[in-house]
Amino acid sequence: MKNNNIRFIQGNEACVEGAIYAGIDFFAGYPITPSTEILEHLAARLPQKGGKFIQMEDEIASMGAIIGASLTGKKVMTATSGPGFSLKQEALGYACMAEIPCVIANVQRGGPSTGNPTHVSQGDVNQARWGTHGDHSIIALTASNHQDVFKITVDAFNMAETYRTPVVLLLDETIGHMREKLVIPEPGELPVVERLRTSVKGGVDYHPYLPRDDGRLPMSDFGGEHRYNVTGLFHDMWGFPNNNPNVVGGLLRHLVDKIENNVNDICMYKEYWLDDAEYILISYGSSARSAIHLAKNRRARGIKIGVLELQTLWPFPTEMIREKCAGAKAVIVVEMNMGQVVTQVKNAVDNPNSVFLANKISGELISPEDIKSLLRMIQGKGV
Amino acid sequence: MKNKKFDFKDYIRQRFFPHIWCPGCGHGIVLSSLLRAVHELGLNKNEIVITSGIGCSSRISGYVDFHSLHTIHGRALSFATGVKLSKPDLKAIVPMGDGDALAIGGNHFIHAARRNIDITAIVMNNRIYGMTGGQFSPLSGCGKQATTAPYSTIDREFDVVDLAKSAGATFVARSTVFHANECKDIIKKGINHKGFSVVEILTQCPTYYGRKNKEGDAVQMMENYKTNTVKIGSKKLEKNPGLIQRGIFVEKNDVPEYCEAYDRIIETAMKGQA
Numbered sequence: 220m221k222n223n224n225i226r227f228i229q230g231n232e233a234c235v236e237g238a239i240y241a242g243i244d245f246f247a248g249y250p251i252t253p254s255t256e257i258l259e260h261l262a263a264r265l266p267q268k269g270g271k272f273i274q275m276e277d278e279i280a281s282m283g284a285i286i287g288a289s290l291t292g293k294k295v296m297t298a299t300s301g302p303g304f305s306l307k308q309e310a311l312g313y314a315c316m317a318e319i320p321c322v323i324a325n326v327q328r329g330g331p332s333t334g335n336p337t338h339v340s341q342g343d344v345n346q347a348r349w350g351t352h353g354d355h356s357i358i359a360l361t362a363s364n365h366q367d368v369f370k371i372t373v374d375a376f377n378m379a380e381t382y383r384t385p386v387v388l389l390l391d392e393t394i395g396h397m398r399e400k401l402v403i404p405e406p407g408e409l410p411v412v413e414r415l416r417t418s419v420k421g422g423v424d425y426h427p428y429l430p431r432d433d434g435r436l437p438m439s440d441f442g443g444e445h446r447y448n449v450t451g452l453f454h455d456m457w458g459f460p461n462n463n464p465n466v467v468g469g470l471l472r473h474l475v476d477k478i479e480n481n482v483n484d485i486c487m488y489k490e491y492w493l494d495d496a497e498y499i500l501i502s503y504g505s506s507a508r509s510a511i512h513l514a515k516n517r518r519a520r521g522i523k524i525g526v527l528e529l530q531t532l533w534p535f536p537t538e539m540i541r542e543k544c545a546g547a548k549a550v551i552v553v554e555m556n557m558g559q560v561v562t563q564v565k566n567a568v569d570n571p572n573s574v575f576l577a578n579k580i581s582g583e584l585i586s587p588e589d590i591k592s593l594l595r596m597i598q599g600k601g602v
Numbered sequence: 603m604k605n606k607k608f609d610f611k612d613y614i615r616q617r618f619f620p621h622i623w624c625p626g627c628g629h630g631i632v633l634s635s636l637l638r639a640v641h642e643l644g645l646n647k648n649e650i651v652i653t654s655g656i657g658c659s660s661r662i663s664g665y666v667d668f669h670s671l672h673t674i675h676g677r678a679l680s681f682a683t684g685v686k687l688s689k690p691d692l693k694a695i696v697p698m699g700d701g702d703a704l705a706i707g708g709n710h711f712i713h714a715a716r717r718n719i720d721i722t723a724i725v726m727n728n729r730i731y732g733m734t735g736g737q738f739s740p741l742s743g744c745g746k747q748a749t750t751a752p753y754s755t756i757d758r759e760f761d762v763v764d765l766a767k768s769a770g771a772t773f774v775a776r777s778t779v780f781h782a783n784e785c786k787d788i789i790k791k792g793i794n795h796k797g798f799s800v801v802e803i804l805t806q807c808p809t810y811y812g813r814k815n816k817e818g819d820a821v822q823m824m825e826n827y828k829t830n831t832v833k834i835g836s837k838k839l840e841k842n843p844g845l846i847q848r849g850i851f852v853e854k855n856d857v858p859e860y861c862e863a864y865d866r867i868i869e870t871a872m873k874g875q876a
C-alpha cells in the first residue's frame with residue numbers, strides 16, 4: 220500500500236508541511252534565495268484548504284500583512300533570508316510590542332549584505348535575538364533534519380500562540396535545499412495549540428493588554444465584539460498609548476518575563492551519548508549533522524564524546540547547558556559563523572576556558588574532518 | 603445607527619481624549635467627516651478596522667471606536683492588506699499623512715492601488731511633517747520653507763490624484779477640510795466603492811506649514827482652500843488653470859477586486875484537490 224505520508228522533499232517543503240499541520244491560514248512573502256520554495260509551495264497549498272497567500276511588494280509589507288491577518292484571528296507566517304530578514308526587523312519589533320502571534324522563517328545564507336545567497340551560513344543567530352531595536356525577548360528555533368524541521372515549525376506556531384509573540388525559525392541553506400525523507404505525523408500525533416480567545420462577553424469592558432496571572436493575554440479577533448486599539452507605542456491595558464513610567468517599565472518587563480520565565484518550557488534540545496562524555500560538541504542546524512557524524516565515528520574508537528544539539532536558540536538555555544557540560548573536559552561549539560553561540564556557551568558554563576569554537580565561514584558546510592582537527596588539538600594529539 | 607441623529611460621542615473613545623492635535627489643525631475636521639460618513643452609511647462599528655501609520659494624522663485610529671491598528675511609519679496599507687485579505691467582510695479604512703502615505707509608504711500605496719484591494723485610503727495632505735516639527739514632504743513642492751529646507755525646497759511634489767490614477771486605483775477623489783460636507787460625501791463613496799479608493803483631503807497644519815510659509819492662521823489657510831480650489835471642470839479653470847480641482851476623478855467598477863479574485867483562486871485550487 221502506498222503511504223502518502225512519506226515524502227522525499229526539501230527542508231523548505233518540510234517547513235511548509237509543518238505549517239499546514241499546525242493550521243496556517245495566511246502567508247505573505249517575497250521571493251528571496253534560499254527560502255523561495257516556502258513561498259512557492261504555500262502559494263499552491265494554502266488556497267487548497269481555503270487559506271490565503273499573498274506575494275507582497277517587499278519584505279516589509281509581507282511582515283505587515285501577516286500582523287494584520289493575525290489580528291483577525293488567523294495563524295500566520297512569512298519566510299525570508301538574510302537581507303529580507305533585515306528588512307523585516309522593524310515590523311518584527313512591532314509584533315513583539317503589540318504581542319502579535321506570528322512565525323518568521325529565516326533560511327540563513329551568507330552575509331552581511333547580499334553576501335553569499337546560495338550558500339550556507341548560521342550568521343543570523345544574534346540578529347534573530349537583537350535585530351529589532353530596543354529591549355525585548357524573542358523565541359528562535361532551529362533543526363538539523365527534515366523530521367525536526369517539521370516538528371519545530373509546529374512548535375513555532377504553538378509557541379507564537381501560547382506566548383503571543385513572533386517566533387523565528389532559523390533554518391539554513393543546507394537544510395532548506397537538501398532533500399531527505401519526511402514522515403508526516405498523523406493528525407493528533409503532535410499537539411497543536413489554538414489561539415486563546417477571551418471569554419469576556421460583548422458589552423463588558425475587555426482589557427486586551429491586561430495579562431492573566433499566568434502572563435497570558437486572551438485575544439479578541441478584529442471584527443468581533445470587542446473593539447480595541449493595537450499600537451507599537453508603549454500602551455496601557457486598553458492598548459492606548461501611554462508613557463507613564465510605571466506603564467512603560469511594567470510593559471517592558473512583561474514582554475521580557477513572559478518568555479524568559481518560561482525558558483524551561485521553551486527549551487528544546489537533543490542529546491547523543493552525553494552520559495559519560497568527556498568531550499561535548501554543542502551544535503545546531505545543519506552543522507549538528509557533522510557534529511553527530513564525528514561523535515559517532517569517534518565513539519567507535521573509544522573516545523567519550525557526545526553531542527548536545529540545540530533546537531531552541533533563544534531564549535538561550537543557559538542553565539541546561541551549564542548542567543550538561545558540568546562534567547566535560549572540553550566543550551566544542553560547532554557553528555557556521557564567527558562564534559555567535561560559543562559566546563553564550565562561555566557565559567553559561569562553569570569553566571569558560573574549556574570552551575572552544577569549531578567554525579566554518581566560507582559558505583561550505585562544516586565537515587566532520589573540520590571538527591576532528593580541532594578535537595585532536597584539544598586532545599593534545601596534533602592535527 | 604443610521605436612523606439615529608449623528609452624535610460624535612457614539613463613535614469616539616472618550617477615555618482617550620483630549621486629542622494631541624494643535625488648535626486649528628485640520629485633522630479634526632477629517633475625523634468628523636469620516637465619522638459622519640460612517641454614520642450615514644449605517645455601518646456597524648464592529649465591521650470597521652481603521653489602520654494607520656505614524657504622524658499627527660495617524661492618531662485618528664486611536665480616537666475612533668472601531669477596531670483600530672496604529673502601526674509603523676509608512677506601512678499601514680500593508681497591515682491593512684493583511685486584515686482585509688484575511689477577513690474580507692471587514693471594511694478597511696486607512697488614514698495617512700502625506701509623508702506617511704507617499705514618502706516612506708509610497709511603495710505600498712502604488713501596489714495597493716495596482717491590486718485593487720478593497721481599502722479606503724484617506725491621504726490627509728498638509729504638505730509637511732508635523733509630528734517631527736516641520737520638515738518638507740514629497741507633497742510640499744518647490745519653493746517652500748521647512749526646517750530641512752532653510753533656503754527653500756527644490757524637491758518637486760507628487761500629485762496624489764495623478765499618482766493614484768496611474769497606479770490603478772479604481773476610485774480617486776479630492777476634497778478639502780473647508781468643504782467638510784463634500785469631504786464626508788466623498789469618503790462615503792470611497793468606503794462604498796468595491797476596490798482601492800484614494801481620497802485626498804487637503805488639510806492645514808498652521809503650526810508648521812502655515813507659519814513657515816506665511817500662509818496665515820488656520821482660518822486664513824481654510825479660506826485659501828475655498829479660493830484656491832474648484833470643482834472638477836469648473837469654468838474658472840480657463841482663466842486660472844492653477845486652481846486645484848476637487849471631486850471624483852476616477853470611479854471604475856469593471857476591475858476585479860483583489861479579495862474576490864482570490865476567492866476564485868481558492869475555488870480553482872480546491873477543485874484540483876477533489
Ligand code: SF4
Pocket residue numbers: 622623624626627628629658659728732733806807808809810
Ligand atoms: S503639527 Fe500640524 S499637523 Fe500636527 S497636530 Fe499640529 S497643526 Fe496638526
